[in-house]
Amino acid sequence: MDFAAAASTPSLAGNPGRAPWVPPELRLVCLDIDDTLIDCTAAIRRTLYALTGRGDLWPLWDVITEEHVALVVAGELDYDVMHHRRTECFLAELGIVVEPVQVGAFEARRREILARSWRLFDDVLPCLEWLRAAGLQIAAVTNASGVHQRRKIAELGLSPFFDHVAIAGELGVAKPDPAMFRSVCLALQCAPGQAVHVGDKLDTDAIGARDAGLGAVWLDRDGTGQVGERAPAGVYTLSGLGELPELLVSEYATVGVPAQRATGTPAARVRGGVF
Numbered sequence: 001m002d003f004a005a006a007a008s009t010p011s012l013a014g015n016p017g018r019a020p021w022v023p024p025e026l027r028l029v030c031l032d033i034d035d036t037l038i039d040c041t042a043a044i045r046r047t048l049y050a051l052t053g054r055g056d057l058w059p060l061w062d063v064i065t066e067e068h069v070a071l072v073v074a075g076e077l078d079y080d081v082m083h084h085r086r087t088e089c090f091l092a093e094l095g096i097v098v099e100p101v102q103v104g105a106f107e108a109r110r111r112e113i114l115a116r117s118w119r120l121f122d123d124v125l126p127c128l129e130w131l132r133a134a135g136l137q138i139a140a141v142t143n144a145s146g147v148h149q150r151r152k153i154a155e156l157g158l159s160p161f162f163d164h165v166a167i168a169g170e171l172g173v174a175k176p177d178p179a180m181f182r183s184v185c186l187a188l189q190c191a192p193g194q195a196v197h198v199g200d201k202l203d204t205d206a207i208g209a210r211d212a213g214l215g216a217v218w219l220d221r222d223g224t225g226q227v228g229e230r231a232p233a234g235v236y237t238l239s240g241l242g243e244l245p246e247l248l249v250s251e252y253a254t255v256g257v258p259a260q261r262a263t264g265t266p267a268a269r270v271r272g273g274v275f
């Protein structure tokens, strides 16, 4: 083999059968809600403390929630039944066995306190404002019950940002099922390859989105990826939404520097409101 005769760098001009790489077009950014936009974990911790006077019950609640949500995703329970059974199970784990009506009263009180505890992460409104200014469509893609999630989105002032809201409890399908992600692309008439999904769950959000053909971003706010869970190939990892614009600009062809932010944007209205 004559290495001296070989070109020192590959030349696309000398290989007309191979087109140059072109960055993909981006039209849609999908966002998970809980623990991506809304600090759900902190709200639940505060609520459990208010109900029990104990600050150590979050891990138990989280495990029970994971088990019960899995039953919903599998189609074995609807959200209303799941909420009641989850609370019943939580109380039983604490050694408290009560009548169904008392479980219902505890659950109602829990929801009441929780509804007053929702807060957006600080980086949410600037990010949503940037996405809007960049001319991108925005969708919420969330595994939750429709009634509660729509109320939460509205009360936190997020509704004006979304071109589409996809909620598992309304669709009968949940992340990571590709049908969930593709339903959003279909609703907004965009190919999966023209969309990116961002969420805090590596498996449900990022890997699910990647496997459905979307760009995939794992929002690792807690730094989990630094100590154990690692993102696989095809998944970007961010530690906050403030890093999202730079990622989109560097990886996609049609995302440029956003226009000057206008007054009267949804974020301006939220800031000027009760929050």
Ligand SMILES: [Mg+2]
Pocket: 032, 033, 034, 035, 036, 199, 200, 201
């Ligand atoms: Mg989430």
